[in-house]
Amino acid sequence: MNAAVPGLAARARAVGAGIAARHADDVDRNSRFPAEAFDALREQGLLGVMVPADCGGSGASLFDVASACHALARGCAATGMIYAMHQIQVACLVNHGRDGWHRALMTRIAADQLLLGSATTEAETGGDIRNSVCAVRAEGDRFTLAKNASVISYGDQSDVILVTARRNPEAPSSDQVLVVVTKEDYRLEKTTLWDAMGMRGTCSDGYRLEAAGGIDQILPLPYADLSAQTMLPVTHILWSSTWLGIAADAVSRARAYVRSEAKRKPGTTPASAVRLAEATARLQSMKAAILTAIRQYELASGSPELLTGLSFATAMGTLKVTTSELVREVVEAAIRTCGLAGYRNDTPYSLGRHLRDAHSAALMIGNDRIMSHIATQLLVQRDGSGPFE
Numbered sequence: 001m002n003a004a005v006p007g008l009a010a011r012a013r014a015v016g017a018g019i020a021a022r023h024a025d026d027v028d029r030n031s032r033f034p035a036e037a038f039d040a041l042r043e044q045g046l047l048g049v050m051v052p053a054d055c056g057g058s059g060a061s062l063f064d065v066a067s068a069c070h071a072l073a074r075g076c077a078a079t080g081m082i083y084a085m086h087q088i089q090v091a092c093l094v095n096h097g098r099d100g101w102h103r104a105l106m107t108r109i110a111a112d113q114l115l116l117g118s119a120t121t122e123a124e125t126g127g128d129i130r131n132s133v134c135a136v137r138a139e140g141d142r143f144t145l146a147k148n149a150s151v152i153s154y155g156d157q158s159d160v161i162l163v164t165a166r167r168n169p170e171a172p173s174s175d176q177v178l179v180v181v182t183k184e185d186y187r188l189e190k191t192t193l194w195d196a197m198g199m200r201g202t203c204s205d206g207y208r209l210e211a212a213g214g215i216d217q218i219l220p221l222p223y224a225d226l227s228a229q230t231m232l233p234v235t236h237i238l239w240s241s242t243w244l245g246i247a248a249d250a251v252s253r254a255r256a257y258v259r260s261e262a263k264r265k266p267g268t269t270p271a272s273a274v275r276l277a278e279a280t281a282r283l284q285s286m287k288a289a290i291l292t293a294i295r296q297y298e299l300a301s302g303s304p305e306l307l308t309g310l311s312f313a314t315a316m317g318t319l320k321v322t323t324s325e326l327v328r329e330v331v332e333a334a335i336r337t338c339g340l341a342g343y344r345n346d347t348p349y350s351l352g353r354h355l356r357d358a359h360s361a362a363l364m365i366g367n368d369r370i371m372s373h374i375a376t377q378l379l380v381q382r383d384g385s386g387p388f389e
């Protein structure tokens, strides 16, 4: 386990509670990129924290980065989610990049605070990201790639994009690789605009992506293994940490409301405090699930066998389903606590943005899709023999 990066949590909390929170309503209202928060994150060097120290980063642990996602999302969910999505791509590079081109890119990420995006979703396959229609076309030591990417969050602001594709035009749809392309390598043509219920600041527009580059930009591990070992667990842990931030801010607002009620009628506990207790209990369940998953990831790290095992896959899949349902339940309990003051858009206790943002959680790779996959896994999974199994 990496040692904690000094000051990382405090710096993330300062950006989250300060500039990110200040612009959150405007980012949401105008469905725009949270530019002010990301300028601050760049100034603080927070985009490169996961890059190893010998490439100029801080070698931050997953726990550190999860805490940062949580702190940012408390102020602005879109900022937290974009930060999470960026760090997921960095983790794939750090864990699976080759010496040479990928290490040089990691050095640039830390030095220039580059922002990394992801193109896994394809118009033809939707959330079935373990299958691709598009394919890498290699010629000598170069390749070309064209993808109908129906969602690339902050595509306009990204400096680098990690793209899933079939290994070659003859490969089956599930024989995928992860291709790393920089702004100089790709061209994006916008196909759809993001005007969504929530997470509006993620600017998750659709694009046609055309890229060309060197073969050594393709991560060597097959995407199936890379996804099992890094992308899926890191995604579910960092998404869940972001949703925890949304839930924690909702509970803070509900607590502030109950306190203001208590001040108005000294000596009595406001009736709404029961709902606050309910929201707090669910928040604690979310937190416990995330901390457990981080510990499971740390215990399995370094063992491809454990990371690709069914027990680990089930744990990481159910984490996402559990926290994505809980975040909505916490926000709903917070709204019930605050009553009209939470329902209105013009009070310090407003929770409309939180509720809309929370609803994206169950859809980001649909929970029903994940549960049907887990159900199939359970048919062949054996009881584990390790601690707590």
Ligand SMILES: Cc1cc2nc3c(=O)[nH]c(=O)nc-3n(C[C@H](O)[C@H](O)[C@H](O)COP(=O)(O)OP(=O)(O)OC[C@H]3O[C@@H](n4cnc5c(N)ncnc54)[C@H](O)[C@@H]3O)c2cc1C
Binding pocket: 085, 117, 118, 119, 120, 121, 122, 125, 126, 127, 128, 151, 152, 153, 154, 199, 202, 204, 360, 363, 364, 365, 366, 367, 368, 369, 372, 373
């Ligand atoms: C805020 C946000 C940001 C995103 N950013 C990115 C990004 O940067 N890059 C990127 O590539 N993608 C991104 N995505 C897309 C995301 O990763 C998923 O691909 C997308 O949410 C799937 O959308 P869909 O509902 O159309 O999925 P589909 O997978 O087409 O599913 C449609 C419906 O069918 C259900 N369903 C599908 N399969 C099954 C099954 N086997 N059993 C039962 N029900 C099933 C699903 O639950 C869902 O309700 C983002 C999504 C969101 C919400």
